[in-house]
Structure formats: structure tokens, C-alpha cells
Amino acid sequence: MNNIQIQTQMLDEQLDVQELAHLTLKLWKTINPENNATIEGIVNWIRNLVFDEVPVIVKAYKGEKLVGWILLFVHDSKKLEINPWALGGHLHILPDEANKMEIAQLLLKECINYALQNDHTKIELCYEKMDSIEKYPVDPSVYPKCNLMEEDEIVFMSLDLADQKLPEVEFPKGIETILLKNATDNDLYTCFYDSFSESGDRNFLSETDEEREEYFKEHFDKEDEMIDDASIVLVKGTKFLGFTLVKPTHGEGNGHLWIMGVIPEYRGRQLGSKLLNHAIVTLKKQGYKTMSLVVDSANEAALKLYEKFNFIHGWERITHAWKKGHFAV
Incomplete structure (x- = not known):
């Protein structure tokens, strides 16, 4: 792979976004000829990204030809994410390149080097699960080869509220x-932690306590908009037993249950069912459609339960993650 050069550049005014957009459009059209994306749309999406820290662009060249690239989004001081949101998670590599796996490994190795040099401890990569490997732009087997191990597989579920009685x-x-907005953060965090420490949630179980605290601060931020009457905490005396956090996200007229939990010693008492029931009834009463x-x-x-x-x-969405300590690529 001596003929492949890797370059790292910040997402700034000097970056040739058109170059990235042309490669991406060619890739997407190869996978799905009916994709209606445009060069202009991709350029605008990249240029209009909102961020606290400037994202990093990792590029692979064969001579002067761009053959692959990654946007490395900085979520916080610890976590990076590869090609988030509309970019689809996977690495963007020209579909007609014979050595895509090698290019992918070089790009991922550079991402890990960047993380190590800048004291980041985690890199995530999330993508939609497909029914055949041919529908992926890159063979997902390359991720564990580079120590981005499968962390969880998330299922999206929805409910039409029109017929709910x-x-x-x-x-x-x-x-x-x-x-929930009136709950003390310390008690709420304890309830969140206890609820998920004995659960089947692989993402929570794989995280460090520091990462769990970061997640809590980000998602339970009371300055963010939430649906107040659907976001509640169950309390017995001074003890928090369970909670729901519902926000008006994921589409117009939709209430999204971001997280719900019940502490282990109060499970088996239908509290989870009652919390979910309460959220459904509240959303319908407030005019939400889904x-x-x-x-x-x-x-x-x-x-x-759902x-x-x-x-x-x-x-369904699959998440892979590299964590500090897995150095070899």
C-alpha cells in the first residue's frame, strides 16, 4: 500500500469540499442509482455542520486522485465519531477501487492515531443494518480487524397514537x-446508573463510568427541550425508582422516548409498563401523532415490553467502537 498517501486536515475554509462531495455522490449512486443526492446538497451539508470543536477530515490519495475519506466528528473531550448522521457511518471509498479493504485499514489507523495523539479514548462508527453485504459500501468485517468491535445493535420502533385507547x-x-426537569441531578443519575447496570443494554455495560457521566450530562440536560408531562420520575420517600425522558424529536408530531429505566429491586411490579403507558397517554392527549x-x-x-x-x-443500526488500549491495526 505504499502508493496510498493519507492526509489529515481540519474542516475549514481551505478544505476542498467539492472533491469530497464528488467521491461521495459516486459512491452513493453506485449503491443506489435512485439516490437523489446532489453535489451541492452534500457540500452544503458539510459546510453547515454545527460543532463545538472543528471536525477532522482524513483522506486517502492514490497519486493526486482522492480514493477515500472520513469525517471525524468530535463529540466531546473523549469521544469521536466516524461519518455521523447523513454520511451513513461507513467509510467513503471509491467503489471501483480493487483494494478497498486496505484503504479502509489505512484510514482507520489514521483515525486511531489522531485519537491517541489528542487524548480521545473512544471512536464510534454507526450504520444501518442491511440484508446483504453487497449493500454496504465497505465490508463491515474491516472494522473489528482494526479494533472497532461491535458494541450494540439498536432497533428503532414506532407507534401510531391515533388508535391508542x-x-x-x-x-x-x-x-x-x-x-424529570424538577429532579435533582445526583438522585436522577443514581437511578439511571442503577437501572442500566443490570440490563441488556450493551452500550451502557461497555462504557466506563466517565463515559456514562458524559452521556448523562448530554442527554439529561434540562436546558434541552423535553415533553414535560411525559418525562417523569417515580419516587418513594426520597428514593428514585424509575423514570422516562421524552423529547419532541425524530420527526414532526413525534414524541421520542430517549430513555426509560426502573431500578432492579422494583422490577416485576409493572412499573415499566405503567411508565410507558403514561408516556403514550400523555403524548396522545397533547396531540402528538406518533x-x-x-x-x-x-x-x-x-x-x-415495547x-x-x-x-x-x-x-436497525449497528455500532462499532474502538477504545483506548486497542492499539494495533
């Missing part, structure tokens, strides 16, 4: 509800 919820005697959520496919108890309430399976 669930009754109002009555929680057991002695259990009160408070709005409700959605994501769940780890390994979390069988949660899957069964299926019981007639949530429909949608897309």
Missing part, C-alpha cells in the same frame, strides 16, 4: 411522580 395510569400506593424509541436488540425484556404495547420494528 389506553386508560390513565394509576401508580401503586406510596409511589409519587415528579417532573411515538418512537430505540432499544438494544439484546435487551429482550425491553423488546417484549412489542406488548404494539410498537412496530423499523430500521
